[in-house]
Amino acid sequence: xxxxxxxxxxxxxxxxxxxxxxxxxxxxxxxxxxxxxxxxxxxxxxxxxxxxxxxxxxxxxxxxxxxxxxxxxxxxxxxxxxxxxxxxxxxxxxxxxxxxxxxxxxxxxxxxxxxxxxxxxxxxxxxxxxxxxxxxxxxxxxxxxxxxxxxxxxxxxxxxxxxxxxxxxxxxxxxxxxxxxxxxxxxxxxxxxxxxxxxxxxxxxxxxxxxxxxxxxxxxxxxxxxxxxxxxxxxxxxxxxxxxxxxxxxxxxxxxxxxxxxxxxxxxxxxxxxxxxxxxxxxxxxxxxxxxxxxxxxxxxxxxxxxxxxxxxxxxxxxxxxxxxxxxxxxxxxxxxx
Amino acid sequence: xxxxxxxxxxxxxxxxxxxxxxxxxxxxxxxxxxxxxxxxxxxxxxxxxxxxxxxxxxxxxxxxxxxxxxxxxxxxxxxxxxxxxxxxxxxxxxxxxxxxxxxxxxxxxxxxxxxxxxxxxxxxxxxxxxxxxxxxxxxxxxxxxxxxxxxxxxxxxxxxxxxxxxxxxxxxxxxxxxxxxxxxxxxxxxxxxxxxxxxxxxxxxxxxxxxxxxxxxxxxxxxxxxxxxxxxxxxxxxxxxxxxxxxxxxx
Numbered sequence: 001x002x003x004x005x006x007x008x009x010x011x012x013x014x015x016x017x018x019x020x021x022x023x024x025x026x027x028x029x030x031x032x033x034x035x036x037x038x039x040x041x042x043x044x045x046x047x048x049x050x051x052x053x054x055x056x057x058x059x060x061x062x063x064x065x066x067x068x069x070x071x072x073x074x075x076x077x078x079x080x081x082x083x084x085x086x087x088x089x090x091x092x093x094x095x096x097x098x099x100x101x102x103x104x105x106x107x108x109x110x111x112x113x114x115x116x117x118x119x120x121x122x123x124x125x126x127x128x129x130x131x132x133x134x135x136x137x138x139x140x141x142x143x144x145x146x147x148x149x150x151x152x153x154x155x156x157x158x159x160x161x162x163x164x165x166x167x168x169x170x171x172x173x174x175x176x177x178x179x180x181x182x183x184x185x186x187x188x189x190x191x192x193x194x195x196x197x198x199x200x201x202x203x204x205x206x207x208x209x210x211x212x213x214x215x216x217x218x219x220x221x222x223x224x225x226x227x228x229x230x231x232x233x234x235x236x237x238x239x240x241x242x243x244x245x246x247x248x249x250x251x252x253x254x255x256x257x258x259x260x261x262x263x264x265x266x267x268x269x270x271x272x273x274x275x276x277x278x279x280x281x282x283x284x285x286x287x288x289x290x291x292x293x294x295x296x297x298x299x300x301x302x303x304x305x306x307x308x309x310x311x312x313x314x315x316x317x318x319x320x321x322x323x324x325x326x327x328x329x330x331x332x333x334x335x336x337x338x
Numbered sequence: 339x340x341x342x343x344x345x346x347x348x349x350x351x352x353x354x355x356x357x358x359x360x361x362x363x364x365x366x367x368x369x370x371x372x373x374x375x376x377x378x379x380x381x382x383x384x385x386x387x388x389x390x391x392x393x394x395x396x397x398x399x400x401x402x403x404x405x406x407x408x409x410x411x412x413x414x415x416x417x418x419x420x421x422x423x424x425x426x427x428x429x430x431x432x433x434x435x436x437x438x439x440x441x442x443x444x445x446x447x448x449x450x451x452x453x454x455x456x457x458x459x460x461x462x463x464x465x466x467x468x469x470x471x472x473x474x475x476x477x478x479x480x481x482x483x484x485x486x487x488x489x490x491x492x493x494x495x496x497x498x499x500x501x502x503x504x505x506x507x508x509x510x511x512x513x514x515x516x517x518x519x520x521x522x523x524x525x526x527x528x529x530x531x532x533x534x535x536x537x538x539x540x541x542x543x544x545x546x547x548x549x550x551x552x553x554x555x556x557x558x559x560x561x562x563x564x565x566x567x568x569x570x571x572x573x574x575x576x577x578x579x580x581x582x583x584x585x586x587x588x589x
Contacts, residue, residue: 201453201454201456202453204456204457204458205452205453205454205455205456205457206444206449206450206451206452206453206455206457206460207450207451207452207453208453208457209437209441209444209450209457209458210441210444210450212433213430213433213441216430216431216432216433217428217429217430219392219424219428220428220429220430220499221441222392222411222412222413223390223392223412223416223421223422223424223428224416224421224441224442224445224499224502224503225413225416225417225442225445225446225503226413226445226450227411227413230451231450231451234451
């Protein structure tokens, strides 16, 4: 099974380019099928156990997996650690909350508004943030995230601190499809799968290659004629828009929108999910978000100090493998940890 | 003789009170190998930084192919055909050898704002990258991880990357630094094979290599060019003997 893992160091056929050099193709082959397949089977588990809460938790996992996936584009493939990424979840959620308070419940309109607002916010804040790097980039994204948070807190017309309760879920072409938790679950799973495929394509494209090269060595990229800024800004905008899509889905699931989605602690959790699963790996953020929500749920049963346990696990994973849990899995299966 | 490809006039750079580049004039003819020599701290690398656009000059002008490139960024100078290598090897360790070079081809092959097609399967780019690798004798290493190459191979790779940018003029900052005897012989042959097709500006401490390769030698001491000319003339220049070659030659 791990045949594909053996790095081809031997003689190589002269013209054939076989390996798209993103990561060793070990996990990339079968793991996505496994993970998405397992998720697709979750409703059966809910049916068998009669515990419908399982579906709710699984939907939450998928939504945060989508948000973590988007953060990974800039953090894992661009070395741009944004500490304000939760703001985009908030923007997406408020697009639903605000529009529905005006009686606009159509999902597609809400998504369009969320993408436009988040794209604009990312364009402006990214343009300014990307003039810095390293710790300063972290700080400035944190500052923009908190500005968005406090803006919504003080916006009393839309609930301010208390948020907005939605009267129902969004409609699609006038139909109240998403009212069913099952439909919502598969809808979210479909969105995540599409985003995963998009991400895989982006990372391997010309654009993604420049982004990855800049992550590794920006001076080298300038020395061959690239100006990294516009590539980084584009990635920043794409990441923000996908996170806003996660926000639209989150608002629909819980039927409630509040500034609490946008706090810097939330942004920190997204970073934890990405690191936990494996930065700069395609599946890492999905695994990380799943494990995070699982721990949040399971550990919280035992103790209200569940985050202590989470911290411990995070320390072990990070010490055990630089590539998070997906790197750990690779090592356990005997692959090389290059 | 032939045309001047790179012309430098009154170039200066100060770091505080220290004159690192002090009123440097240079003329590099197309197709020649022009060596910059000088003792440590003479300002050779700073000069390369200024020529490549990595560092802004305080005064003076740089003309490339008759065009004033002084205000241009490093990226834009590369687009005009002026590429550099680094004193400390600077490659993308985590990428394959081929992709390191393909990246440079990509940089001049239309827009890189393409989001869908797999870049590592663009045959046209890969073919050009392979050609550059073949030119530096690294064809058989194409699919290796760049970080796993030997030091000498990494220096060859850097030259392949510079070639792949489509550059006419290469600024090579100590390409032989840290290489063993055999590695350096490969690199010297490689540079010799570029004479005529490319113009080389070369910083090098290895005097045997310099005098066997260079068509023109300029000597930099304390940021000033104290002598410039054909190797034999420079070698015989009394100031150069005193300031730089002196001790070895006399001893």
